[in-house]
Amino acid sequence: MPARASQSSQRHPVPRACRAPLVAIGTSAFLLNLLAGISFAGGAQADDPLWLSASASNPSGTGAFEDAAPPFAGAGPDAARPLPSPIPDWSAADGSAGNFFGYEVSPAGDVDGDGYSDVLVSCPGLNGDDGGAFVYCGGPDGLSAGYCWLGEGTQAGRQYAISGAGAGDVNGDGYDDVLVGAWGYDYLGASNTLEGAAFLYFGSASGPSATPDWETHGDVEDMQLGETVATAGDVNGDGYDDILVGAHRFGNGLVRLFLGSPSGPSPTPDWSYTPGSSGNFGYDIATAGDVNGDGYDDIVVGSPSYGSGGRVFVFFGSGTGLSPTPDWTADGPSSSSFGSGVSTAGDVDGDGYADLVIGAQSYSQQTGRAWLYFGSASGPSSQIDFAPSLPIGAAFGRDVRAAGDVNGDGFADVLVGAYMYDGSQSEEGRAFLFLGGVNGFSGSAYWTAAPNPTAGGWFGRSVSGVGDVNGDGHGDIVIGAPGEDLGAAQGGAVHAFYGASQGVSVGPYTIQVSAQTDARLGYAVAYAGDLNGDGLGDIVTGAPTHDQSFTDEGTFLVFHGATSEDGCLDYVTQRYGGQNTAFLGTSLGRAGDVNGDGFDDLVVSAPRYATSFTNEGAVYVYQGSPSGISSSPDWTTVGGVASAFYGYSVAGAGDVNGDGFADVLVGAIGYSNTYSGQGAAFLFFGSEAGLATSPSWTVEGPGATTSLGGNVAGVGDLNGDGYSDIAVSVRGYDGAFTDEGAIFVYFGSADGPGVDPDWITSGGEDNLRMDQVAGAGDVNGDGYGDLLIGTPYFWGDAILDGRAECYFGSPSGPASTPDWTVYGGQEGAWLGNRVAAAGDVNRDGYSDVVISAQQWDDTHTDEGAIFLYHGGPGGLTFASMHSSFQQDALLGYSVAAGGDLNGDGFGDVLAGAVDYDGNVVDTGALFVYLGNSRSAPGGGSDLRPHQKSTGGTGIALLGRSDAPDRFVLSLNGRSPMGRGLVRAEWRVAETGTSLEGEPVQSGGWYDSGAPTAPGGSAASIEDLVLGLTPEALHHWQVRIRTRSLYAPASSWMSLAPAGASMAHVRTGGGASTVGPIDPGPVLTHLERIQPNPIVTSATLSLRMQTAEQVRLTAHDVTGREVATILNRRLAPGSHLVSWNGSDDDGRRLPSGLYLVRLSTSNTVEVRKVWIVE
Structure with missing residues (x-):
């Protein structure tokens, strides 16, 4: 046999164990633990007839996995593929020297609504430092060979795209938007006034707008606004994503928040903060996710020059927006530049709270270090500091970002760059991936790469998870090397590595x-x-x-x-x-x-x-x-x-x-x-x-x-x-x-x-x-x-x-x-x-x-x-x-x-x-x-996809539904990024018909809910699958969709142990059924609301299987009823109901997000609708 692959041991800060004995036999009670090697809760006696033990380690303490193919037929190119591959799945480079292509990389979200994540790459040196921002579109084969959108600077030498970020869906039209910063822009009439600016481009079916749909600029000379930009997430819970713009060189530093709305952000900031002491506040800014699990996104701001070692600030979101003062701060070791990189980590341990990752690039003679702070109901709490073996001066932690869920186990992973890393070349750079898992966060690097070592290449100057660019349900990562010589001397390059599940x-x-x-x-x-x-x-x-x-x-x-x-x-x-x-x-x-x-x-x-x-x-x-x-x-x-x-x-x-x-x-x-x-x-x-x-x-x-x-x-x-x-x-x-x-x-x-x-x-x-x-x-x-x-x-x-x-x-x-x-x-x-x-x-x-x-x-x-x-x-x-x-x-x-x-x-x-x-x-x-557990002992998060009858009982594999044309898909809806909105999406077809090409259906959005121990944050989703052929076998796939840029959707799942193409459920209604079919409760269905957003009026389409009293109501985001749209009995069939966005007194409701609620004696269904002026 070939040489055995070495295995790295992982240590976890908080080992998890069973909470109660499982069985008592003889005089002993025993624990069977899937997560760590343990012995007994009681002493085993030699004459006890049976006792149980469990170990997650190999019996001999050595590896039991052979990474290379054995010496017989059957090996293939996919055998034991590393996760991700150390060889890029996609690369792009700039052909002009000194352009610094890849200075920043970011998830763009889905800017064209095709279901694939797109990537934003900044190139501040384009056209003689005019600057440019490139979007590369995702697709079934991954990222496009050429860019699908280019934004170019309009002021000579002002480094448009010194920063760039996916903004989320700021105007609620279903397309993600793109935010670009230009710190050197002049606005006060004279040259070199350097007020700075940030530009927002709305997404559409054809991609981002050709010209900015919104912009903001500094209002003081030398403000240099826009050197950092970021999505804030949805800090006030109104359904619109919000954005951050920073000016860390201005005074003590400054960060401004602009709230999303149907028309985009307001021209003036809705919130801003400057600390009382200098420290480059805003050097890095990011959404923190929901670190306290209250249902509102929070933000994190780095101030690496604050005090002796740097400080990081967290501001909690709420129904009224961000707190006026920091809700949490942390200071770093002396001379560490703590806060040089800040980001949400996602939920690395599956407890339902988003966690924070913080970099300190100057720690220990510029070697660098990173910290992970675990979220909790009170905000960031316990922490672990980590770094791989590094040469002095590596600047590990200059950029830190969530990687999304690279291996598809339901737990968020983390990326850290060390752009000054000396390998075979001076300052060639490195990037490191750290996996989350049910056992927590080990701090041991699972993966590292430097695909094209170049002196001064700065691989890892920018790192980020970018969502899912090829639609396989795994997080993909992109790493920038702005000094790499792939296209031209220091023209810069960007490399993408696609995630995958394992065996x-x-x-x-x-x-x-x-x-x-x-x-x-x-x-x-x-x-x-x-x-x-x-x-x-x-x-x-x-x-x-x-x-x-x-x-x-x-x-x-x-x-x-x-x-x-x-x-x-x-x-x-x-x-x-x-x-x-x-x-x-x-x-x-x-x-x-x-x-x-x-x-x-x-x-x-x-x-x-x-x-x-x-x-x-x-x-x-x-x-x-x-x-x-x-x-x-x-x-x-x-x-x-x-x-x-x-x-x-x-x-x-x-x-x-x-x-x-x-x-x-x-x-x-x-x-x-x-x-x-x-x-x-x-x-x-x-x-x-x-x-x-x-x-x-x-x-x-x-x-x-x-x-x-x-x-x-x-x-x-x-x-x-x-x-x-x-x-x-x-x-x-x-x-x-x-x-x-x-x-x-x-x-x-x-x-x-x-x-x-x-x-x-x-x-x-x-x-x-x-x-x-x-x-x-x-x-x-x-x-x-x-x-x-x-x-x-x-x-x-x-x-x-x-x-x-x-x-x-x-x-x-x-x-x-x-x-x-x-x-x-x-x-x-x-x-x-x-x-x-x-x-x-x-x-x-x-x-x-x-x-x-x-x-x-x-x-x-x-x-x-x-x-x-x-x-x-x-x-x-x-x-x-x-x-x-x-x-x-x-x-x-x-x-x-x-x-x-x-x-x-x-x-x-x-x-x-x-x-x-x-x-x-x-x-x-x-x-x-356990499947997909090669790198995460203990397995993935609890999703439990299964099938039920309309009456609520389970349907075993190949079992029969209690209705001729429907069954219920049930699963736990959760996000690798922590608490947030989730929904189920599914494909279903008769057995023998491929699911590929079948329409993707979806249910309503659910708040995954306040975290609980040990289950984390998960919504119990049960969606009715309708319109099936009676007395026929069907197969299905289901996945979880989120609103996160980093982890937009899981991979497809089916009912175990059958594969996706095998039969799962038989519908009722045929002659071979024993006894009469009870179709269960027949549900009225709110099929669509068009147009949405509502400008003047909208048509609501209902489908009735039987005569029912139907009530349609509109509610604001707090749940308060603001209008009764319909309240009467309807006959079976299809119905169209018109609503002009007014309340019960005929007054036009203010612009914003509303919820339309359909209720009958056996149905409750909720849909989002936006009203715009």
């Missing part, structure tokens, strides 16, 4: 059974679905040789999911076999929702359980409920034949007959009827009453000792006909070769599977005993389910190295030959001994897969390994390898998707290591790998 966590969170030899926990692992309906995935694992009251009776354990903020994976359920050698927990998994109550159910087997016959076997289904699974099985079936080993394999089959109820598949590898040991598989259909008491379909092995049913699987919809398909293995199958083994696939239909297989593949060599099969999800995004097959005994590149194959689905089902194959490449590795879908671990919309090699030798013999492959348009590419680092552990004896355990929208992965040694030998372990 699964480097090291697993390890769940161990201890104090019992040969328990073999992890023999089977599975995603159990959402058993308690909380929107989080639950998991289950079996230990079939566990001894409780009987020898080898077996056990299984259920763990409910838990958010990363909570930090605890709740162990809630354990059941036992109840007789010697029952082997309970041999096979288990998600049954789906077999009775349509909205909760997933669990299927578990005990294949050696004896009721009337030795080793006949038994299978149990436990139904879900708000408290989890029932205490005893709700459904039981037994083999009825000696040595049937009924339940040797069990699986949820999906919805094979399309009736909206989940079905269950059972394999009995030793079943004998026509032939001895032929094996059999049995399918049980779900219904409103649960599973049928006898099988609805049965298939038996084709001959003696063919052992059909060693593995059974629901494999998704391979042919796209809307019915789930199933697969069974026949390990003793003799085709052209003896014991080559085979996989039989049966397509679903309204009547269930047919008698004969619809597709067969066999091993192709003697004694291969092909046996492993699983649905892959949709790895290439074509809308068809794909099929995984493992053959661990295959001799390929080495003896018994093993093989895994993927067959892509199509209208006719899988092809006759595999579309993708990978070999073990190591003698005796047994690659393919288990194969499984992994869900979508990187949230790119494609299903990923996990393949194990339980005998893999990495640093230890037979330690075992699992290999993760990411899906994509071309199929599968290698992503990562994970091993156990313990001899004979056999990691990968079982593998499975974990669903979404922590609600962050990323799929998680499970693996069992049956012979892993804890305190005793072969105790076994379950390894949990």
Whole structure:
């Protein structure tokens, strides 16, 4: 294997732990902590039957992630991509010497309303110091090659664009605006009076205006107003963004605030402040975000020459605007220039409060340092200071900015520049990225870059997150190097680096059974679905040789999911076999929702359980409920034949007959009827009453000792006909070769599977005993389910190295030959001994897969390994390898998707290591790998995207809505930047129709709300998805939109573990529905308000499904009702209502933001509307 990638340890200022014990067994209570390695809340005794421990570090204390591709096929260009790439994804340069292109960089927002973030770059030296400001527009491929807008200075040599910033949406027209400063502009009639100016350009469908829509200038000679400019956010909560303009050289320094409005800012400042002592107040100015969580944005101002070391000032927003005096100040160390860089950091720790980042470029002989202050209800509070290893004179902290959410985990990240950094060239510069996460902020640089080292290049003189320029839902960053020689000597350059999510966590969170030899926990692992309906995935694992009251009776354990903020994976359920050698927990998994109550159910087997016959076997289904699974099985079936080993394999089959109820598949590898040991598989259909008491379909092995049913699987919809398909293995199958083994696939239909297989593949060599099969999800995004097959005994590149194959689905089902194959490449590795879908671990919309090699030798013999492959348009590419680092552990004896355990929208992965040694030998372990957690142990923020019926109950994957044309999308709306406005946006289509190109629909804006512990600031969003085809399968994606320039939207999410292109929900209304459809409450819908803003009058469009009393009212931003627009009963159908923006007395309402509220007996809907003169 190639050399192992080194890993940096991260220390966090406030380790988080579980708040309460999860389970008491024997004399001990234990904590299972997803965030840090811990031991126990009580002392474990050697004779306790079971105890649990967890660790987020590797069992051996060394790395378990292989960054390079292993020595077999399947590696691709996307394998283990660093985050971001150290090589720029986009660069621009100026072709004229000394122009200082990139002196400032800033997010421009979305200036043209196309849904992609744009970037503002300042070039104060353009045209002989006249200056220029460039906007580069975002798009699906990233930033445009050439600029899409240029603002040029109109006074010779006055350095227009010495500063520039995205202003937000100052006039509320839906387009972001651009603010440019010109500190040297003259206005008082004489030359060199240097009053300074700032110019605002409104966005539009064609981009910013050609000439300024608003300007302000200094009113005193040498004021030099505009040397700094910034968005303030919305400091008074009126729905319009506000702007800041600074003049730090004037007297003690000056900052002015101009409030937004429908016509733009007023010509005179609405607020200004000058401190009582000199100190370059306003040297850097920025929005602080909402640092105290009160719903109003705050501002932060740096004064690096104040006192002995510099001071930073924070002013809180309110309904009346900014405080007249500072609400918070902090002073830096002596001679540090504390406040040389100031910015909101966003919410780096997910507590709902925006945090502050402050730079001090002169700290310790100009080396520099930065501070992060955490927000709280009283404002900035505790802090951490940080800096990487730096050469003297690096000026780290000259520029500091929020990076947005670069890795898509829901936590804000931070950028810091060190533009004087000496590397291979003097003053070439560096930029550093620091990641936020559920554990807080480590202060350890995750990423650094200097892509084109140039002496005096000053890379990092300006740094900023710029939103999402390519629309993938990840924060992108731009770094300026105004002295770089990319286009001309000191012409300057700007480089963009695009964010991306990652694969699964480097090291697993390890769940161990201890104090019992040969328990073999992890023999089977599975995603159990959402058993308690909380929107989080639950998991289950079996230990079939566990001894409780009987020898080898077996056990299984259920763990409910838990958010990363909570930090605890709740162990809630354990059941036992109840007789010697029952082997309970041999096979288990998600049954789906077999009775349509909205909760997933669990299927578990005990294949050696004896009721009337030795080793006949038994299978149990436990139904879900708000408290989890029932205490005893709700459904039981037994083999009825000696040595049937009924339940040797069990699986949820999906919805094979399309009736909206989940079905269950059972394999009995030793079943004998026509032939001895032929094996059999049995399918049980779900219904409103649960599973049928006898099988609805049965298939038996084709001959003696063919052992059909060693593995059974629901494999998704391979042919796209809307019915789930199933697969069974026949390990003793003799085709052209003896014991080559085979996989039989049966397509679903309204009547269930047919008698004969619809597709067969066999091993192709003697004694291969092909046996492993699983649905892959949709790895290439074509809308068809794909099929995984493992053959661990295959001799390929080495003896018994093993093989895994993927067959892509199509209208006719899988092809006759595999579309993708990978070999073990190591003698005796047994690659393919288990194969499984992994869900979508990187949230790119494609299903990923996990393949194990339980005998893999990495640093230890037979330690075992699992290999993760990411899906994509071309199929599968290698992503990562994970091993156990313990001899004979056999990691990968079982593998499975974990669903979404922590609600962050990323799929998680499970693996069992049956012979892993804890305190005793072969105790076994379950390894949990969280999606997108490579750099942030603990996972992402709690979003919980899931689906509900209109009556409020959950809908399990492939379950049925209670209405023929709608369902409810539910998720937690939160922003990586802290408290703010959020809304859901979604795309939905019938399965088989790509979501790409489907219209993006959206709900109303929600205030994410006052922060709470530990959940932070999150709005519970539930939006109705309307207009669907009755009795049809649909799939959907949802994302969260914010109003932040730095993090405008999340990446798309779907219901785990299905990918975006797979079916999620079936609408009601067809003939196959059991009983009458209750459509639930029928909602009146306020479709649109046009025009908006209202100049003279507007038309409000309503759609009614039934006759209702309808009340339409207008409210100001405080919630006060100011007008009744309509209050009467309306008939079903569409209605148009006119309103001229007047109150109940006929008086025209003042210009500003208002809320129109629609209310009926079962609907409340709110829309924003602006009134302008």
